[in-house]
Amino acid sequence: MLKIEDLTVEVNEKTLLHDVNLEVKKGYTNVLFGPNGAGKTALMRTLMGFSEYKVVKGQILFNEEDITSLPVDERARLGLGIMMQRPPDMSGIKLRDLVRVASKGKKNPEDLAEKLDMKRFLDRDVNVGFSGGEIKRSELLQLEAQSPSLYLLDEPESGVDLVSIEQVGMTIKGLLEEGVDCPGESCKRGKSALIITHTGRILDYVKADRGYILCNGTVMCSGNPLKMLEEIKNRGYEECIRCRLTM
Numbered sequence: 665m666l667k668i669e670d671l672t673v674e675v676n677e678k679t680l681l682h683d684v685n686l687e688v689k690k691g692y693t694n695v696l697f698g699p700n701g702a703g704k705t706a707l708m709r710t711l712m713g714f715s716e717y718k719v720v721k722g723q724i725l726f727n728e729e730d731i732t733s734l735p736v737d738e739r740a741r742l743g744l745g746i747m748m749q750r751p752p753d754m755s756g757i758k759l760r761d762l763v764r765v766a767s768k769g770k771k772n773p774e775d776l777a778e779k780l781d782m783k784r785f786l787d788r789d790v791n792v793g794f795s796g797g798e799i800k801r802s803e804l805l806q807l808e809a810q811s812p813s814l815y816l817l818d819e820p821e822s823g824v825d826l827v828s829i830e831q832v833g834m835t836i837k838g839l840l841e842e843g844v845d846c847p848g849e850s851c852k853r854g855k856s857a858l859i860i861t862h863t864g865r866i867l868d869y870v871k872a873d874r875g876y877i878l879c880n881g882t883v884m885c886s887g888n889p890l891k892m893l894e895e896i897k898n899r900g901y902e903e904c905i906r907c908r909l910t911m
């Protein structure tokens with residue numbers, strides 16, 4: 665589904681990512697860990713095609729197609745969708761209209777918003793004055809409307825209170841299992857995801873298949889995501905950087 669090969673990325677001639685290799689297979693949910701400033705958000709934004717991130721080496725393959733040079737809208741059309749860590753305010757654009765466009769007019773914004781307790785936000789400008797948790801739910805609403813095949817989720821639980829985390833977690837679980845008629849261990853989910861998490865709270869709701877640790881702009885390790893999380897909680901990133909984890 666997604667294959668990143670030797671990816672090196674610059675912003676304003678500063679190298680943020682170098683020689684990144686990472687893969688998300690169809691139906692898999694992979695997790696990206698890493699300390700502050702490691703380049704995790706830069707990687708997500710590069711994958712989505714934000715124009716300030718210049719790929720100077722390597723490639724991004726999506727369903728075996730080279731998408732490295734494609735603009736954001738074409739990547740979205742192919743099935744990539746992103747939940748941003750800090751999405752911009754969109755003055756003058758109502759959430760209802762964005763949801764309608766994201767679903768190509770196929771889904772009713774009211775029905776989608778009902779589930780996420782977002783009906784009262786539909787006629788507000790997107791993100792303007794939204795709280796941290798409301799922004800996350802708004803992002804999820806847009807993703808649910810778009811229904812991409814690969815979800816790029818940048819810290820979905822950050823800023824979400826302890827009660828709402830269950831709503832966010834269960835919504836993401838539902839999105840990833842969309843279209844699957846045999847949920848459980850015996851069959852893979854239909855949708856794929858790459859999730860950035862610091863706390864790992866989201867993994868209480870979503871089963872992760874593989875973890876990656878990004879440090880100083882490159883992938884240092886990959887392996888069992890829950891073991892990685894435990895290791896990070898106990899010993900920080902040092903041991904991971906030295907790749908002493910049991911893979």
Ligand SMILES: Nc1ncnc2c1ncn2[C@@H]1O[C@H](COP(=O)(O)OP(=O)(O)OP(=O)(O)O)[C@@H](O)[C@H]1O
Binds near residue numbers: 675676699702706
């Ligand atoms: N447009 C930019 N211009 C210059 N530097 C940038 C730009 N965007 C990101 N950076 C720098 O790149 C580094 C990686 O940033 P990034 O947001 O990807 O980190 P992160 O791993 O997501 O961190 P966090 O866990 O704190 O969210 C940081 O030092 C950041 O300041």
